[in-house]
Every structure is written in structure tokens, then in C-alpha cells.
Amino acid sequence: MLGNIHEIYYSVSGEGISQGIPTVFVRFAGCSLRCGKTEDRKLWCDTAYALGPNQGKSISISEIFKEIQALDPKSSAQILLTGGEPLEGKNGEHTDTICRTLFHERSESNHPYPAPRIETNGKETLSLDADRVFTMDYKLPGSGMEEKMNLENFEILKKRHNSLDEIKFVVRDRYDFQRSLEILHEKKPNTNILYSPVHDELDAKELVDWIKIENPPKARLSLQIHKVLWGNKKGV
Numbered sequence: 246m247l248g249n250i251h252e253i254y255y256s257v258s259g260e261g262i263s264q265g266i267p268t269v270f271v272r273f274a275g276c277s278l279r280c281g282k283t284e285d286r287k288l289w290c291d292t293a294y295a296l297g298p299n300q301g302k303s304i305s306i307s308e309i310f311k312e313i314q315a316l317d318p319k320s321s322a323q324i325l326l327t328g329g330e331p332l333e334g335k336n337g338e339h340t341d342t343i344c345r346t347l348f349h350e351r352s353e354s355n356h357p358y359p360a361p362r363i364e365t366n367g368k369e370t371l372s373l374d375a376d377r378v379f380t381m382d383y384k385l386p387g388s389g390m391e392e393k394m395n396l397e398n399f400e401i402l403k404k405r406h407n408s409l410d411e412i413k414f415v416v417r418d419r420y421d422f423q424r425s426l427e428i429l430h431e432k433k434p435n436t437n438i439l440y441s442p443v444h445d446e447l448d449a450k451e452l453v454d455w456i457k458i459e460n461p462p463k464a465r466l467s468l469q470i471h472k473v474l475w476g477n478k479k480g481v
């Protein structure tokens with residue numbers, strides 16, 4: 246079986262509740278969304294280099310495991326499956342295989358991060374499987390992608406009862422923030438909530454002010470530390 250992989254590298258997790266944890270990133274190529282691209286605004290996706298399905302190379306699943314092992318010989322790191330979109334089309338099948346295999350191996354050795362983390366765009370359907378944890382985006386109106394969101398995912402997240410799952414809102418402006426509050430009020434998720442400002446468009450301090458006032462349950466600010474440490478670079 247072949248995976249459509251853009252890059253595999255070792256760094257620290259840049260955001261969310263796993264921020265700072267040594268992490269091997271497996272980045273799939275291909276995503277059908279185009280976040281930020283509205284009539285008068287540009288794409289804001291920071292992995293535009295991995296959006297097309299042809300922006301990856303076909304490598305076997307055993308090769309993926311070999312690369313992970315070479316980067317992290319002690320097998321102690323968290324594994325993050327990201328993109329592009331790791332659940333879209335064939336990528337989803339490879340993601341399933343990676344999660345099942347690694348979870349099986351790691352559960353037997355009391356690994357601190359037995360389940361790989363999947364960063365997903367909110368369009369693809371999540372699963373109830375315990376062999377993975379999710380960081381699910383909910384795309385707000387400023388992304389131009391809200392109509393693509395799969396609302397059934399909120400029910401799936403509730404049924405999963407996994408304290409490591411998280412929902413991420415990337416906020417472009419006050420209107421986006423208000424919309425996130427409406428969604429939280431309507432769906433009442435019981436998982437971690439991340440708020441991130443659109444880079445170079447919304448001042449994080451302004452977002453902090455809004456979060457402090459509204460303070461939705463389990464909400465936190467999430468800034469991308471890899472950008473603080475290395476700027477807008479690839480593979481870090």
C-alpha cells in the first residue's frame with residue numbers, strides 16, 4: 246500500500262494541548278479546501294505547498310514506518326498526521342493503517358502517546374476509534390469554507406470521550422469569534438477548545454481580550470510556537 250506523503254520530519258508540536266512535545270510529523274499531500282480564499286482575499290493556508298495531490302510522493306507504509314523509526318530511534322515521540330488532509334480519500338486509508346499499527350505497538354509498551362494525533366479540517370468524518378486523537382478544525386466564515394463543515398463530527402467527538410481531542414477555531418475577525426460562540430452554544434462540545442488568530446490579520450492580544458470576557462468552557466489561546474521559533478519555514 247502506498248501513501249501520498251509530502252514530508253516526514255521531527256520537531257516539537259507547535260500548537261494546542263500537545264504544544265512543545267517532541268513530535269514526528271507525517272504530512273500527507275492533498276486537501277480539497279482552500280482556507281481564507283474569498284472573493285477579495287488570499288489563501289491563508291500555511292501549507293499551500295502540500296494542497297495538491299501531486300505535491301506528495303508515493304511511498305509504502307513500511308517506508309513511512311522506517312522513516313519514523315530513523316527520525317525517532319527510541320520511539321518516544323508523539324506522532325502527528327497532518328497535511329494537506331490526512332483523512333481525505335486514499336490518505337484516510339493510510340491514516341487508518343498507521344494509527345492501528347502504532348497504537349497496537351505502543352499500547353503494549355505503556356507509551357506516553359500511544360495514539361497518533363490527526364489534524365483534520367472539519368470536512369472529513371471523524372471516527373470513534375481509540376487508536377487516534379483528533380485536532381479538528383471548525384472553519385469559521387472568514388475562511389470561506391464554513392459550508393463544507395461536517396456538523397455530525399460534534400456528536401462523534403462527544404461519544405469519543407477522549408480528553409486529548411480538541412476543536413480548533415482559527416479566527417479572522419470579531420464576526421468569526423461571534424460565530425464560534427454560536428457554534429459552541431449550539432453544539433455544546435465537551436472537548437478542549439483552541440483559539441488561534443489568523444497570522445498577520447488579527448492581533449493575538451485582541452483575541453485574548455475576547456476569550457477572557459466570554460471564556461467558553463475548556464477554551465484556550467493557541468499560538469503556533471514553530472512560527473515564533475523559526476518563522477514561516479517548512480519542515481520545522
Ligand code: SF4
Pocket residue numbers: 276277278279280289290291292293296328329330366
Ligand atoms: S484545511 Fe488545512 S490544509 Fe486544507 S486549505 Fe485549509 S488550512 Fe490548508
